[in-house]
Amino acid sequence: MMDALNDLMQRERCYGPFRQQDLEQPNEGPWQHWRLRRDDSEVAWLLFDQQGQSANLLGSAALRELGDVLASLRREMPRALVLRSAKASSFCLGADLHDFAAVDNEADAVRQLVDAHLLAQQLIDLPCPTLAVVHGDTLGGGLELALCCDMRLAAPDARLGLPEILVGLHPGLGATARLPDLVDPLLAMRMMLSGKPLKADAAAQAGLLDGVAAEHALPKLIDDAVNGRLTLQRRNLRARPYRLDWVRRLAAIGLQRRADALVDPAHYPAPSALIDLWRRHGGKPDLMLHREIYSFARLLASGTTGNLIHLFFLRQRLKAEAAPDPRRRANHLHLLGNSPAGVELAALAAQRGLKVSIGDQQAMTPCIRQLAGSEDLQAALDRLIFDPEHHGAALADALIDAQTGDLEERRAKLARLEPQMRPQALLLSLHDALEPLRSALGDAGRMLGVRFAGPVQRGALAELASHSTGRTISQQHARQLLGQLGCLPVAVSSQPGLLLRRVLAPMLLEALLLLEEGHEASAIDQAALDFGFDKGPLALLDDWGLADSLQLFEQLHSERDTPPIEPPALLRNWVEQGRERIRPNPAGRWTLPGRKQPRLPAEEGDRMLLALLNSAVRACRQGIVADDEMLDAAMTLSGHFPAFRGGPLRYARSCGHAALIIRLQDLSQSQGPRFAPDPGWTPAEDSEAGQG
Known part of the structure; x- marks a missing residue:
């Protein structure tokens, strides 16, 4: 009974002078994405209501309009400003990644970020009390906007986070400086490095929120905040030691060690860039705000971020189709x-x-x-x-x-x-x-x-x-x-191996050939790991099972349309002997402790990669999947191709099809017809090379 009553109370959100019926009507004010109205006590209520969308995104159009809103408030200053979302499910999901994808170079990114920082400063500099009241997902730029307000209140369903790291970035609208100054700096860094959100109660306990209340109790809490009756805890004692350079340097070593254990900084530079930014400038918030702009712009212009943003859109496409x-x-x-x-x-x-x-x-x-x-x-x-x-x-x-x-x-x-x-x-x-x-x-x-x-x-x-x-x-x-x-379904044609195993099979076969030629198993897998794969091809064969892998390879070899090679005798012998894995002990090491790690020559590693790229082009030509973007989505979201490279076909375009065709032709002469370029290859424009 109480749960039902609480749900009913949560459903009717507090919008001050706005009624629910007002929000169901088209916005008749001067702005498309913001609704502004004052209540009887001269408190201005500003509702974020992005036109035509079910959730708010802090895009360039919304930011421009917010500048106009703040200018109008300065002309006739209210007694206080309350910032809320008119969307039922969330406050703001962050920046509009379409804006990021449209940035051509680092200089353009810097200009846009400077404008956004100046706008955030205008909100901070308003002489009246400012109050953000959040509910649901409050992420990325949405949380950064709330950090620019004097106070923050939340409904119990609020989740506050900074997930920019998931697309190869760190916060870019001031959170790198403002959040560590408000809460425990190590908690702030963990939030930014992991991208995981905090629930409302945990955020309040950390000092990120000044109060949490159910919707029916929020009007009283808002009134207390506006009229100075809300007790604020602003003594962030945990931040004081980290204003010393040597303390931050020591803490940064631990953060960097944990980050390196999760991702290779050469492939995913954002965690290292964030840690370095905090280590260098965390003791001077104003300087850190300034350096944040340039660090963010460098990341935004990188190939890694471009590919991760593209992958984000592919994931959204799959979600929409399902x-x-x-x-x-x-x-x-x-x-x-x-x-x-x-x-x-x-x-x-x-x-x-x-x-x-x-x-x-x-x-x-x-x-x-x-x-x-x-x-x-x-x-x-x-x-x-x-x-x-x-x-x-x-x-x-x-x-x-x-x-x-x-x-x-x-x-x-x-x-x-x-x-x-x-x-x-x-x-x-x-x-x-x-x-x-x-x-x-x-x-x-x-x-x-x-x-x-x-x-x-x-x-x-x-x-x-x-x-x-x-x-x-x-x-x-x-x-x-x-x-x-x-789940994320990808429609494929019912063929042996479906899509993923069909595309991966030539790479795994090439790894077995390299093993037959005398190369060490650890070196073969390490070459794939160095490229960015989560798992080496021989380790993947162990996961599939040798008998099942042999059966699949035989099915693919029996096809008429450019089949892969016949399975190596090495694999057949293992299966006949009843061997289930290449490595006898799954938890064991490939090499003895203290032994120097063997390396696979670069040209041999290329054999595996080019076999996979040729196979991906073949699968797309054969219509196993709807289009090349869905193939890239399947390969990357399944963990079978490095996400930071955007997918096998996107990576091939970045290298240039013409250059890859030449390399395949060279290999077909030295290694055999299995490397003959598939008819699906098309020479790409030279301008595409190097963009991935």
Whole structure:
């Protein structure tokens, strides 16, 4: 009862002189993105309400208008200023990355940042009290805008963070100086280095917020703040030691060590740039504000940031394509079988609020184990139903085929259960090969394949495979179901290896050839790690399993359209001997302690990379995926290609197709026809080279 009452109170947000009906009408004021009105006590209420958007972004147009708003306030100064968002779900999600993507060079970035800093200073210099009242996500530039106000209040659902590091940047509107001066400097640095937001209570405890209250109690708290009755804690004693250069230098060493353990500074320079900025100038906030501009501009002009911003837009595109339809939300899944991916999918569905019936006793225990640590464990457990008779197949929105073992038994079970299924229910198989299964079905149009690129969890990338008789509406519903689970589906054609393994296979085969030629396994994997891959090709083969890898390589070799080479004899011998891994001990080291790390010659490492790039061009030409951007998205978001390089096809464009074609032709003469350039290559414009 109290929870329902609290939800009702949260729904009606406090907007001062504005009524909810006013916000539902078009903005009739002089500005498109801001609404300004004064209440009876001459307090100005400024609502951020970006036109045509469901959430606010602090873009160039909104900043220009904010300058006009502040000028109007200076002409007729109010008694106080209250800054809020008119959007129901959030305060501000940060800067508009489209503006960042449009910046051509470092000098333009500096000019824009100087203008933004001058605007922030105008808000700081207003002689009247200024108060930011935030709710929901308050991120990036939105939090930096709130930091320019004298006081900050929040609703309990507020999340405050600075996620710029995720696109290769650090804060650029003053937070690098203002946040460490307000809260514990090490907490401020951790917030900026990790990008993780703080919940409202934690932010208040840290001193970032001056008060947290439910919406029905905010008017009283706002009135206290405006009239000077709010007690402010501004003695940031933790900041004092870090104003000494030697203290910051010592702290910076630890921060840099932890940052280097997570990312290579040569590939992702933003953490090092932020730490260096704080180490050098953290004792002089005014100087740090000035140097922040130039540090941010250098990062913005880098290839890493350009690629990470591009990847951000690709992720948004996948989310939009998988946006759940509120008119057709899935409520029930039925799990058939007990494969690890099926168990993980069932657990994720229960966490996300779906009822899950499980037909196999062997799947129940690991599924319950997967749910351990869930925020609302009991509710998730209540959604699991043991259903050995498979009654849930008649009620489910999707039947998940996670069976293992004999193909004929799997076909027979699907044939028995299919007549019970609802007409619009989906049948999602967690296996590559759809052809042997779909022939057992009366309605194969509802069947699709799903392969997750890694552990099945929120945010995981999933390949969604369709076949020649699949229905378009079923594909759409499957995308929406995966989107409802928080996953990122990429539509691919149902071919051996689908997309990811198909593209990676030639690189892995080349690594095996290098191993056969006498190069050390550690050197082969290290060459890939040096390029930026998360995992070396031989380590990836261990993850796939040698027998499964051999089967895939043989399937690909049997194709007519430019197949990869025949699997090396080395791999066949290992499989015949029953060997499961290249490394006998998964946790062991490749080399003995103290031994000098062997290095692979650069030209040999190029063989692996060019094999992958040639394979990526081939997959795009063959129509395995919709377009080159979706291929790049799948490869990078799955962790199979360095994110800072933007994806294999974007990286190839940055190198120049003509140059890569020449290198492939040279290799085809020295190594054999497997390196013959695919017909899908097109010479790129010279101006494209070097931009990635």
